[in-house]
Amino acid sequence: MTTTREKLLDVAADLFYTQGFQSVGIDQIYGQVGITKTAFYKHFESKDDLIIAVLNRRDQRELEEWGNYIRIRGRDDSRRQLSAFFELLEEWFSKPDFRGCFFLNALTEFPNENDPINRAACAHGEHLASMMLRFAAAAGADDPAALTQQLMLLITGAISSRHRTGDLGAAKTATRVAHVLIETHCGRAALTAR
Amino acid sequence: MTTTREKLLDVAADLFYTQGFQSVGIDQIYGQVGITKTAFYKHFESKDDLIIAVLNRRDQRELEEWGNYIRIRGRDDSRRQLSAFFELLEEWFSKPDFRGCFFLNALTEFPNENDPINRAACAHGEHLASMMLRFAAAAGADDPAALTQQLMLLITGAISSRHRTGDLGAAKTATRVAHVLIETHCGRAALTAR
């Protein structure tokens, strides 16, 4: 049994992702769930409140999913774990309903840094980066923080490129570059990041 | 003497960039210029029309600026020209009013591919890529299209990273990776992209 609140979050997440946050009216959301406006406002204080809840829930779930995927695909090899991030991108990009990164999108729709929505969206990137940092450290990178920065840049770039051009090959492009970086930073005679 | 239309475009470009397209009302725009709503609608058919005009003008100007910068900084050395793209990023990122890429932002605020705003925003990326492609070809890259794809991915990633984390070092990170790629693709014994 899914509660009404859960249903609202599901519908909202879907609409927000496909159409953007600002262009979706709450009437579409509560209408699709089958309740009235007043009922909606018993679950969420405001549209912003709903957006933040959607963002936080998706942050948690996505982090879990990514973590599981990487542990499974990466086996016990830390370097494979790092490159698993990019295999995941490939799968993601091939989905027809791909519309970029939910959190990156939120960030550009709410550019004010003091906006709680902006903060919630930023948090996801930080969570993902700190997860990657652990893998990079485990892989014996000479400078795990630098490697994480570079790989995160590649991931962000791949997502934005795929989003902009619709090019499915963006993941492969990023993967190739990532392998070079991983080899360089985790090689036996690892070079400095300069 | 700047025409009213030009003033409207200037004010709109500024507000849209700093606050986003949807969250800026046209009343702010015509108010700041000092005309009334009716007068505004004698210059532009709609808000969408204004947005497209702003986008197109900025596309032209930015392309010109980038082209000039690269020709000056790159001198006659094609490889230097390619890496000048990244030097430009560094300068751009250090500006306090940096808010990401205007066109990438437009794209996420108007995700519908049939939306003329979306098309106008996409166009900029294509223009930039085709400019880069010419430089890549001139630099004697083994596969100019592939190199362009990779460098564009890096640029996009750097912009988004800087936007998300506020990290000024994103440009340097991208530059380092770019140099590796340029060397690999333009080396005397150039390897294939695979």
Next chain:
DNA sequence: GCTGGTGGTGTACCGCAAGTCAACCTGCGG
């Protein structure tokens, strides 16, 4: 000297979305 285009003004109005308010209904556990 009248005509027309350009670039304005003011006011009133429509439709839609966010959000509020008040009054009322219903099922369920303590």
Next chain:
DNA sequence: CCGCAGGTTGACTTGCGGTACACCACCAGC
């Protein structure tokens, strides 16, 4: 039997995008 969570209806306010209509001032050309 009470209270509360979750729901309903309907009327209302505010703000924004956009329209309609009537009017004004200036400058250029035949």
